[in-house]
Amino acid sequence: MDVETGGRMRSPTIRDVAQAANVSTNTVSRALNNKPDVSPETRRRVLAAAKELNYSPNNLARSLISKKTGTLGVVVTDNANPFYARIIKGIEDVGRRHGYSIILCNTDEDSEREEEAIRLLQQKRVDGILITPVQKDFRYLEVLRNYQSPFVLLNRHPKNEMVDYVINDNAYGARLAIGRLISVGRRKIAYICGPSTISSVQERLEGCFAAMEAGGLSPKSLHVERTNLKMEDGFEAMQKLLENDRPDGVFAYSDILAIGAMKSILEANLRIPEDIALIGYDDIEFASMLEVPLTTVRQPRYRIGEKAANMLINKLNNKNGTEVESVVLRPELILRKSA
Numbered sequence: 001m002d003v004e005t006g007g008r009m010r011s012p013t014i015r016d017v018a019q020a021a022n023v024s025t026n027t028v029s030r031a032l033n034n035k036p037d038v039s040p041e042t043r044r045r046v047l048a049a050a051k052e053l054n055y056s057p058n059n060l061a062r063s064l065i066s067k068k069t070g071t072l073g074v075v076v077t078d079n080a081n082p083f084y085a086r087i088i089k090g091i092e093d094v095g096r097r098h099g100y101s102i103i104l105c106n107t108d109e110d111s112e113r114e115e116e117a118i119r120l121l122q123q124k125r126v127d128g129i130l131i132t133p134v135q136k137d138f139r140y141l142e143v144l145r146n147y148q149s150p151f152v153l154l155n156r157h158p159k160n161e162m163v164d165y166v167i168n169d170n171a172y173g174a175r176l177a178i179g180r181l182i183s184v185g186r187r188k189i190a191y192i193c194g195p196s197t198i199s200s201v202q203e204r205l206e207g208c209f210a211a212m213e214a215g216g217l218s219p220k221s222l223h224v225e226r227t228n229l230k231m232e233d234g235f236e237a238m239q240k241l242l243e244n245d246r247p248d249g250v251f252a253y254s255d256i257l258a259i260g261a262m263k264s265i266l267e268a269n270l271r272i273p274e275d276i277a278l279i280g281y282d283d284i285e286f287a288s289m290l291e292v293p294l295t296t297v298r299q300p301r302y303r304i305g306e307k308a309a310n311m312l313i314n315k316l317n318n319k320n321g322t323e324v325e326s327v328v329l330r331p332e333l334i335l336r337k338s339a
Helices: 014-021 025-032 040-053 059-066 083-097 111-123 139-148 170-183 200-214 230-242 257-268 301-316
Strands: 004-005 008-011 069-077 101-106 129-130 152-154 167-168 190-194 223-226 249-252 276-284 297-299 326-329 332-334
Touching: 014 025, 014 040, 014 301, 025 040, 025 129, 025 223, 069 083, 069 111, 083 101, 101 111, 111 129, 111 139, 129 139, 129 301, 152 301, 167 170, 170 190, 170 200, 170 276, 170 297, 170 332, 190 200, 190 230, 190 257, 223 230, 230 249, 230 257, 249 257, 257 276, 301 326
Parallel strands: 069 101, 069 129, 129 152, 152 167, 167 326, 190 223, 190 249, 249 276, 276 297
Antiparallel strands: 004 008, 297 332
16 A cells, blocks of 8 residues: 555555564565564564555665676577477576576577677676577677676587586487487488587587497488578478488477478478488477477476576575586487377
């Protein structure tokens, strides 16, 4: 409720709550911030008074005092890609439990937009950043480090750099995919993937080579078709493969690329998996509902977001000091009708 003073109505203050609860303003502050030296009965009385008065602490003032805003920045490369939905859900759930909200930024795989996003989050005074880097160069690391606030990388990481990150085991996931293609008799295998600067692209390529060799095939026989990471890029990459030496097995870097490839294969009146077996990566929500349900490598996406958010909040609370953490989670192969 508003408080009347001199015939005018104003928003309630911490002094009003203190008066209503018959305690000091310092006790109100400590009770609202869940400090341990406030008795349960006093805390109950303060909370009841705050609720009755509809008192809301001034977050700006609190952030100036504590130098914390209770916000985390999240930067992804394509917020239209359903791959990120479960990751962001994991981040949000952990953040909410610890009193943090998030600010989401999208870079669209553009390094300049990435730098703009990081600077925007600086201006918003976020307490820390979770980011899937574009990786066209290493400017993002310089910008993040200049920010002087904790950050954790998601899904991608630079080699030979001491930074905190959470990824899935990309090489292992690719070995599962290529191993499956070989086990169902495929010998002319293609890998549709993104630019070589992206760490997860290259780690999956290394896994492909290892699986080819383990399966008795020359790694050199793997056809690597590089493209960008949109669905239409998968379609166009598959068209190129069909126009040249048509493969009988295709592994796509992501489900999004695999869906584009599937459309291209079916429009060419070819059968999946009889003519071309197809495997994606990520296991996004509608992978099982496609015209041909997609065999794919499932990333633990919620767990990636959850683990990364916990790592960042622990750093904010100085629970792990200056220790650098690198977490690699295991994916699993999900068998459906496409391979």
